[in-house]
Amino acid sequence: MFLGYFNERPYQDRDAEWYKHFGGLQDLSLSNGVYKPEIGAELYNRYFDEKLVVEQMGFDGVMLNAHHDTPFCMGGGAMNLEAAVLARITEKLKIVLLGNVLPIWDDPLWLVEELATIDLISRGRLVSGFVRGTGRESIAHNAQSPYNWERFQEAHDFIVKAWTTPGPFRWEGTHYQYRYVNPWMRPYTQPHPPIWIPGILSRSTVAFAAQHRYPYIMLDSQLDLTAQAFDVYREQARLNGFEAGTQHLGYMFKVHVDETEELAYETGRKMIEGAGNLFLDGSNGRPNPHAQNLPGLNTRGPGNQLPTAAYVAVRTARGVAGTEAGKKPPAERGPARTPEEHDARRREIFDGILARYACVVGTPDSVIPKIRHVLETLRPGSLIFWHGDGDFTHEDTMRGLRLMGRYVVPAVREMAKELELYSPFEIDPSTNLPVPQPLA
Numbered sequence: 001m002f003l004g005y006f007n008e009r010p011y012q013d014r015d016a017e018w019y020k021h022f023g024g025l026q027d028l029s030l031s032n033g034v035y036k037p038e039i040g041a042e043l044y045n046r047y048f049d050e051k052l053v054v055e056q057m058g059f060d061g062v063m064l065n066a067h068h069d070t071p072f073c074m075g076g077g078a079m080n081l082e083a084a085v086l087a088r089i090t091e092k093l094k095i096v097l098l099g100n101v102l103p104i105w106d107d108p109l110w111l112v113e114e115l116a117t118i119d120l121i122s123r124g125r126l127v128s129g130f131v132r133g134t135g136r137e138s139i140a141h142n143a144q145s146p147y148n149w150e151r152f153q154e155a156h157d158f159i160v161k162a163w164t165t166p167g168p169f170r171w172e173g174t175h176y177q178y179r180y181v182n183p184w185m186r187p188y189t190q191p192h193p194p195i196w197i198p199g200i201l202s203r204s205t206v207a208f209a210a211q212h213r214y215p216y217i218m219l220d221s222q223l224d225l226t227a228q229a230f231d232v233y234r235e236q237a238r239l240n241g242f243e244a245g246t247q248h249l250g251y252m253f254k255v256h257v258d259e260t261e262e263l264a265y266e267t268g269r270k271m272i273e274g275a276g277n278l279f280l281d282g283s284n285g286r287p288n289p290h291a292q293n294l295p296g297l298n299t300r301g302p303g304n305q306l307p308t309a310a311y312v313a314v315r316t317a318r319g320v321a322g323t324e325a326g327k328k329p330p331a332e333r334g335p336a337r338t339p340e341e342h343d344a345r346r347r348e349i350f351d352g353i354l355a356r357y358a359c360v361v362g363t364p365d366s367v368i369p370k371i372r373h374v375l376e377t378l379r380p381g382s383l384i385f386w387h388g389d390g391d392f393t394h395e396d397t398m399r400g401l402r403l404m405g406r407y408v409v410p411a412v413r414e415m416a417k418e419l420e421l422y423s424p425f426e427i428d429p430s431t432n433l434p435v436p437q438p439l440a
Contacts, residue, residue, distance in 0.1 A: 001416035002423035003409060004096055004384035005054045006063035006252060009047045009082075010275045011071040012391065013039055019071075019275060028069055028136060028291060043074065044082075046394055051086055053398065054093065057405025060423075061094030061127070062086065063252070063384050066101060068140040071275045080114050087122035094425075095122060096384075098198040098217060099129025102159075103151040104141040108176060109183065111155075112162040115193065116185045124188040129196045129217070130156055132205070135291035146296035149204065151175050163192040194424060196250070196382075202298065203232055210236035210244070215382060215424050217250035222356035223377050226251055230378060246420070247427040250382030251374065254359035254389075257367050257403040267396050268361035269350050274391030364407035371408070372415050381423040383412065 013019045018034055051062050064082055067073035075082065083095050095118065105111055119126040132152050138145045154173050161171070167182030187193050197209040198217040206229060209216040216233050218226045230249050237244035254271050258264035337345060353359045360370040375383070385404070388397035415421075428435050 001380075001413065001421045002060045002094070002250070002382040002425060003058075003412055004061045004063050004094070004252075004382065005051075005059045006065070006384050006386050007047075007389040007392075008065060008067070008072060009043065009074040010390060011035070011040065011043060011074055012274060014274075014391075028139060030071065040074070044078075047074075048082075048085060048089065050388060050394070050397055050401070051093070052089065053401050055090050057401050058409045059093070059385075059405075060425075061096050061125075062090075063096040063098055065098055066137075067134070068101075068104075068137050070136060080111075080118065083118045083126070084114075084121060087118050087125065090122075090125075092125075094125050094127055096127040096196065097129050098196060098219075099131045101133035101137045102130050102155040103132060103145075103148045104137050104143040105155060108155040108158050109162065109178060109181065112159050113183050113185055115159075116163065116183065116187045119187045119189055119193050120185060122188070124193075126187075126189070126193040127196055128193045129198055130159075131198060132202075132297065135294040135297060138294055138297070139291055144296075145294040147175065148296045153208070160192060160195075163187055196424075198252075199229075201229075206232045207236045209233065210248075211240050213237075213240070213242065213248070215248050215250055217252060217382065217384070219252050220254070220358060220386065221251075222358050223374065226378055230380075242432075245427065245432065246379055246381035246422050247424045249378070249380045250384065251378050251380040252384035252386055253357065253374070254353070255367065255371070255385040255387055255404075255408075256359075256361045256400050257364055257408055258361070258400060259363070259403070261362055261366065264361040264363060264367075267392070267400070268359065269346065270391040270396065271359070271386070271389045272350060272353070273346070364403055364411075368408060368411045371412060375412075375415055375419055375421060379419065379421060381421050381426075 013034070013036060016034060018030060054062055064075055064079050064086075065073065066075040066077070066079040068076045079097060080100070083097055086093065086095050097115075100111060100115075102108065102111075115126060115128050119128075130152070132148055133143075135145065137143070138148065143151075154175050158171055158173065158176055161169075162181055162183055163186070168180050169182075171178040171181055194215075195212070196215045196217055197205060198219050199205040199209075200219050200221055206216055208214075210233050216229070218229050221229070233248065234244045237248065254268070256264055256268040256271065258267055350359075354361065357370070357374060360367055360374075362370070371383075387400055387404075422434050426434055
């Protein structure tokens with residue numbers, strides 16, 4: 001099994017009024033005039049320090065993502081820079097980018113060069129994930145959302161060709177044209193770095209991943225809907241002439257381990273608070289409605305998405321709610337909640353997330369059986385713990401990481417062996433059989 005670690009590297013300014021009351025309507029509209037460079041510098045270095053501990057605790061890799069122009073994720077245009085730093089300061093960790101938003105890149109040749117350089121610095125530890133992005137990214141980078149899917153596919157094809165075909169050559173596509181393609185740096189990994197595709201709802205994305213035999217990573221969902229998505233992948237795999245195995249499936253969910261059940265619950269709640277609470281309606285946050293469902297972001301037509309009920313359910317599992325799910329707009333919601341009512345609402349939301357296994361918290365003794373339930377239900381070959389996010393302090397993160405490293409990581413590895421959950425790095429693609437692993 002591949003065991004990874006992720007957080008969104010939120011910008012935390014606990015003294016700022018906006019931080020105390022951060023909500024989705026400030027997403028894309030909160031001025032960067034409130035940004036304090038000294039805090040940003042401290043946080044970037046803190047998150048790098050934490051990744052070094054992730055490696056010490058025995059994880060296989062770290063996942064990075066990129067959301068733009070919002071304080072809940074400092075990845076933005078920095079994700080590949082972060083990856084380059086990690087490539088140099090870590091020794092064994094896979095650097096999993098889930099991922100670069102292809103449709104907003106007007107010059108994907110630049111991305112070809114950046115990613116190849118990261119793979120070279122790390123000596124082959126890059127996993128390059130590609131995503132279509134949210135409306136936030138299209139708005140922030142003035143990308144025409146009706147062409148989102150077309151640009152994603154063409155940029156993907158161009159990147160793979162530029163990685164694998166000696167130049168110079170021409171590229172005359174619909175959205176990208178190059179007279180001269182000959183990037184001097186070529187990836188350390190041949191024929192190219194592994195490509196993983198993350199997602200949550202789109203059948204088109206699942207079908208694309210299966211068509212290319214790329215691992216599909218379900219992000220922050222609930223178990224039954226994740227199982228449905230995995231079934232769609234298996235169905236698409238058969239249509240493309242192969243049987244999907246555990247190496248093709250991955251799952252990311254929130255996990256926090258602490259010294260007592262009470263401390264685990266109270267600390268775990270911080271993952272949905274602070275600037276990390278963007279997706280939690282009723283917790284002072286909800287997505288900016290103007291950035292949702294832009295034309296072209298969701299492939300239309302019969303069978304291209306999960307049913308509407310499932311769509312609402314998966315959004316609910318992530319804490320997402322908005323007017324399209326029957327919620328009243330802010331102006332119609334009545335009096336503001338008291339602090340006590342607000343806290344009770346956040347507990348209610350968090351309890352629902354726990355009940356749906358979109359998050360597990362507790363001591364090692366209580367968390368390990370819950371993780372086993374996830375593994376038995378979904379049978380993923382890749383598992384990514386989302387941790388240390390939102391309003392977590394450095395001390396909160398370190399405490400959880402050390403307990404994971406001492407108790408949870410070894411237990412997950414034993415369970416994965418027992419359940420025969422193999423990652424993409426443990427399967428020989430020519431035989432589809434497990435690769436013998438060296439003795440520890």
